[in-house]
Amino acid sequence: QGRFRISHHALDRTVREAISNPNDHKTLGALRPLSSAVVESLSLALKMPFKRYVEIGRVAFVTYGKEYGRLVVIVDVIDQNRALVDSPEMVRGQINFKRLSLTDIKIDIPRVPKKKTLIDAMETADVKNKWENSSWGRKLIVQKRRASLNDFDRFKVMLAKIKRGGAIRQELAKLKKADVA
Amino acid sequence: MIKLFSRRRFDMVAFRFHQYQVVGRALPTAADEHPKIYRMKLWATNEVRAKSKFWYFLRKLKKVKKSNGQVLAINEIFERKPTKIKNYGIWLRYQSRTGYHNMYKEYRDTTLNGAVEQMYNEMASRHRVRHHCIQIIKTATIPSKLCKRESTKQFHDSKIKFPLVFKKVRPPTRKLKTTYKASRPNLFM
Numbered sequence: 001q002g003r004f005r006i007s008h009h010a011l012d013r014t015v016r017e018a019i020s021n022p023n024d025h026k027t028l029g030a031l032r033p034l035s036s037a038v039v040e041s042l043s044l045a046l047k048m049p050f051k052r053y054v055e056i057g058r059v060a061f062v063t064y065g066k067e068y069g070r071l072v073v074i075v076d077v078i079d080q081n082r083a084l085v086d087s088p089e090m091v092r093g094q095i096n097f098k099r100l101s102l103t104d105i106k107i108d109i110p111r112v113p114k115k116k117t118l119i120d121a122m123e124t125a126d127v128k129n130k131w132e133n134s135s136w137g138r139k140l141i142v143q144k145r146r147a148s149l150n151d152f153d154r155f156k157v158m159l160a161k162i163k164r165g166g167a168i169r170q171e172l173a174k175l176k177k178a179d180v181a
Numbered sequence: 182m183i184k185l186f187s188r189r190r191f192d193m194v195a196f197r198f199h200q201y202q203v204v205g206r207a208l209p210t211a212a213d214e215h216p217k218i219y220r221m222k223l224w225a226t227n228e229v230r231a232k233s234k235f236w237y238f239l240r241k242l243k244k245v246k247k248s249n250g251q252v253l254a255i256n257e258i259f260e261r262k263p264t265k266i267k268n269y270g271i272w273l274r275y276q277s278r279t280g281y282h283n284m285y286k287e288y289r290d291t292t293l294n295g296a297v298e299q300m301y302n303e304m305a306s307r308h309r310v311r312h313h314c315i316q317i318i319k320t321a322t323i324p325s326k327l328c329k330r331e332s333t334k335q336f337h338d339s340k341i342k343f344p345l346v347f348k349k350v351r352p353p354t355r356k357l358k359t360t361y362k363a364s365r366p367n368l369f370m
Contacts, residue, residue, distance in 0.1 A: 050344035079289045092264040
């Protein structure tokens with residue numbers, strides 16, 4: 001009961017502030033974290049530009065540190081700066097939000113699920129395929145491929161680029177001629 | 182497929198403060214053949230410091246010093262469930278510029294060592310108290326219902342959801358750090 005009272009109070013003041021200046025990131029930052037119901041109603045009221053939230057089941061990409069490049073699932077929130085994350089190939093551990101980049105993918109899991117539940121949920125949500133077909137995921141695959149080319153591959157790429165450039169220029173020349181005529 | 186051998190952990194980071202269990206007693210004398218054995222759980226950066234702290238506290242409680250006592254065992258205590266988030270309450274006694282005070286602080290963390298480290302850092306930043314002026318009286322894992330501080334209670338939400346408002350653009354390794362950037366980084370998450 002004490003908690004409800006205080007969250008209403010917090011809602012009052014911060015919502016008033018947020019509604020009066022909806023683009024003020026500092027105010028919006030102070031709102032974090034609120035209960036999900038409050039966040040939903042706020043985002044409807046204010047048209048908050050945030051689409052990706054830290055929530056249980058959010059898939060995130062690790063952008064710093066030893067685990068760089070891994071996709072992990074946020075399984076619980078420790079405090080303002082850290083989350084408990086889990087992934088099929090690693091022991092569940094904590095990570096700072098500064099090392100994470102949230103993705104669009106969200107899976108449906110209870111708070112801190114067993115490993116097996118997590119793996120099953122990831123299968124049903126088809127996280128791997130969604131990631132590899134998303135533009136972000138595809139870019140990463142291309143980057144990896146480019147980094148792993150050997151000299152002969154790079155030679156082949158050069159030839160392919162020349163061929164492609166030639167074809168484009170031919171078409172362009174045709175269009176120019178048609179334009180002039 | 183779970184790779185059972187590659188059990189890589191995030192938070193096997195070096196904790197600055199380790200928890201030790203030190204067991205000691207006074208040396209047996211002709212008057213007292215079997216002196217009482219005392220056990221203490223304390224935090225120190227290493228074992229040597231832990232033993233020293235043990236004698237410091239034991240001296241204050243019993244009539245025994247390091248010179249007429251012996252440490253029987255010193256073991257490091259590790260976290261039982263480092264993948265479970267817990268609310269820790271820490272009772273401490275600290276020395277400020279004007280006197281000694283007691284405090285009760287709450288932290289949310291996966292390990293007790295982590296919470297204690299948080300506590301030391303917070304005391305240093307908020308109250309300018311260095312770690313040698315802090316004595317930990319008691320620590321406990323607090324169930325969510327009994328937490329007192331709003332800052333820990335606000336995370337007791339099973340459907341917690343908040344946006345990350347500000348993204349600091351950071352290169353993935355320090356080697357790729359540059360002083361100047363060609364274009365303004367986009368800070369939207």
